[in-house]
Amino acid sequence: MKPPLNIVGAEPLPQGALAVETLGMTMRFGNFTALDNVSVKVPAGTFHALLGENGAGKSTLVKCMMGFYHATAGQMLIGGREAVIDDPRDAHALGLGMVYQHFTLVPSLTVAENLVISRDDTPRIIDWPRERKALAEFMEYMPFRVPLDQPVMRLAAGEKQKLEILKQLYLGRRFLILDEPTSVLTPDEADEVLGHVRALCSKRAISVMMITHKFREVTAYADDVSVLRRGKLVGQGSVRDLSHNDMAAMMIGTEKPLVPTARARVAGAEVLRIRGMTARDRSGLKEIAIDDLKVCAGEIVGIAGISGNGQMELMEVLTGQRAATAGMVEVKGQPYHATREESQALAVRSVPEEPLKNACAGRLSVVENIAFRSFDRSETGRSFWLRGSEIHKRGVELITAFKVRTASPEAPIASLSGGNVQRAVLARELTGKVDLLLVSNPCFGLDFSAVAEIRARIVAARNAGCAVLLMSEDLDEVMELSDRILVMSEGRIAYEVAAEQAELATIGHHMGGHA
Numbered sequence: 437m438k439p440p441l442n443i444v445g446a447e448p449l450p451q452g453a454l455a456v457e458t459l460g461m462t463m464r465f466g467n468f469t470a471l472d473n474v475s476v477k478v479p480a481g482t483f484h485a486l487l488g489e490n491g492a493g494k495s496t497l498v499k500c501m502m503g504f505y506h507a508t509a510g511q512m513l514i515g516g517r518e519a520v521i522d523d524p525r526d527a528h529a530l531g532l533g534m535v536y537q538h539f540t541l542v543p544s545l546t547v548a549e550n551l552v553i554s555r556d557d558t559p560r561i562i563d564w565p566r567e568r569k570a571l572a573e574f575m576e577y578m579p580f581r582v583p584l585d586q587p588v589m590r591l592a593a594g595e596k597q598k599l600e601i602l603k604q605l606y607l608g609r610r611f612l613i614l615d616e617p618t619s620v621l622t623p624d625e626a627d628e629v630l631g632h633v634r635a636l637c638s639k640r641a642i643s644v645m646m647i648t649h650k651f652r653e654v655t656a657y658a659d660d661v662s663v664l665r666r667g668k669l670v671g672q673g674s675v676r677d678l679s680h681n682d683m684a685a686m687m688i689g690t691e692k693p694l695v696p697t698a699r700a701r702v703a704g705a706e707v708l709r710i711r712g713m714t715a716r717d718r719s720g721l722k723e724i725a726i727d728d729l730k731v732c733a734g735e736i737v738g739i740a741g742i743s744g745n746g747q748m749e750l751m752e753v754l755t756g757q758r759a760a761t762a763g764m765v766e767v768k769g770q771p772y773h774a775t776r777e778e779s780q781a782l783a784v785r786s787v788p789e790e791p792l793k794n795a796c797a798g799r800l801s802v803v804e805n806i807a808f809r810s811f812d813r814s815e816t817g818r819s820f821w822l823r824g825s826e827i828h829k830r831g832v833e834l835i836t837a838f839k840v841r842t843a844s845p846e847a848p849i850a851s852l853s854g855g856n857v858q859r860a861v862l863a864r865e866l867t868g869k870v871d872l873l874l875v876s877n878p879c880f881g882l883d884f885s886a887v888a889e890i891r892a893r894i895v896a897a898r899n900a901g902c903a904v905l906l907m908s909e910d911l912d913e914v915m916e917l918s919d920r921i922l923v924m925s926e927g928r929i930a931y932e933v934a935a936e937q938a939e940l941a942t943i944g945h946h947m948g949g950h951a
């Protein structure tokens with residue numbers, strides 16, 4: 437029988453922040469070792485950062501800690517005592533909680549409703565006056581507030597992430613795992629949220645382990661850092677003693693960092709033209725309207741905008757996932773509706789957001805997914821079905837060239853880490869003749885060396901004469917890569933500027949609709 441509360445020893449755990457430690461944590465998937473004898477200690481009230489390249493094993497470690505995976509070997513100590521965590525409910529009962537990069541809230545419900553329904557013991561009939569009184573008292577003790585009566589869909593991203601953290605505190609969690617918690621936040625929002633988390637650690641209300649790819653956040657908020665590479669712990673220490681270069685060196689080992697690709701001057705003919713195009717937005721109530729947009733060969737046009745201003749819908753129209761209600765789209769002077777035949781004939785490629793969902797068949801293998809564009813054509817351009825061995829050979833070459841980390845070329849693509857799915861899709865989309873490349877948030881969730889590599893590949897495609905339409909919520913990325921910058925606000929192109937004249941503050945104003 438399990439000991440009470442899955443913890444060895446009869447004494448209750450101490451109040452406030454929990455000390456959590458993994459000892460020799462190992463996780464094997466078949467013959468592949470995703471995590472190899474990893475020991476990490478997070479003392480009570482400290483903020484620990486977990487760094488590592490895509491596929492290094494960060495998510496696997498935290499999934500073992502939270503009971504989503506049963507580790508092949510290793511132990512967990514909570515409050516210095518051995519803990520048995522068979523599933524996430526055990527982890528929750530012991531005070532461990534997790535906050536993800538994407539929100540887990542119900543958008544149509546209010547803040548108060550979201551909090552109350554998140555409890556395991558929510559009664560069927562809720563006594564709202566009682567719950568509201570309890571919530572108001574809970575909020576009194578919180579270092580930051582979120583308005584209880586506001587529907588979640590009206591909250592800005594930063595407020596939603598604050599609510600995710602409040603929810604964990606409301607549920608009594610005292611050790612929080614934050615998995616890239618600032619990916620969808622602006623830098624200001626990220627600072628506000630992490631500032632609050634830091635303060636909660638300093639008050640010994642919680643301890644934190646945060647997965648991140650952002651060195652700046654590690655230096656500004658964490659006490660200690662652990663670095664994983666290929667499933668092994670390769671570095672550990674106090675953040676005070678480590679520079680960004682030290683951390684980068686631990687992450688990539690002996691691999692040489694990439695030198696950014698120089699930008700060649702390549703003026704070219706018009707490749708993409710959109711005129712008078714309208715489409716419904718995701719809610720179906722409003723519409724997006726693009727009066728006139730063109731992208732020429734050898735040019736990167738970056739579209740900046742706060743998420744939810746129609747960029748995603750524009751991308752969906754261009755990739756055939758959403759119907760336009762009026763207007764026209766032309767590629768190289770020909771009408772374009774994004775059918776497979778048209779995209780092949782006109783050499784149009786795309787890398788959508790959330791590639792596992794939107795650009796992959798999760799249960800098919802990595803090589804099969806890489807072959808999607810080309811399984812029915814040979815290198816000579818003649819149209820016949822390729823032999824399995826040829827598909828395999830090409831797939832393996834691309835896996836190596838794009839450094840896709842996978843247990844095997846035959847592993848289902850859904851088993852890859854997020855960053856490696858992105859690399860595999862880029863390997864497919866950037867191979868062969870590409871005249872128009874449509875990319876959406878191409879570096880979301882990627883580690884720093886992958887970001888440099890992917891950006892270099894996009895610039896190289898541009899230098900080779902490809903027209904690139906880049907949509908990104910990362911303004912730094914838009915500024916770094918684009919030749920021309922457009923801002924989308926409320927479904928329209930609100931501003932256009934050549935990269936040489938672009939000013940961050942002006943672009944920011946237009947993004948916020950304050951022009």
Ligand SMILES: Nc1ncnc2c1ncn2[C@@H]1O[C@H](COP(=O)(O)OP(=O)(O)OP(=O)(O)O)[C@@H](O)[C@H]1O
Pocket residue numbers: 465468470488489490491492493494495496497841842843851852853854855856881883
């Ligand atoms: N369920 C699974 N089956 C097989 N292999 C898996 C499974 N889950 C993870 N892996 C493999 O384990 C390795 C580590 O993956 P993990 O998701 O832990 O990486 P990560 O460090 O979180 O990467 P990222 O920064 O890209 O999210 C990867 O090579 C991945 O392919």
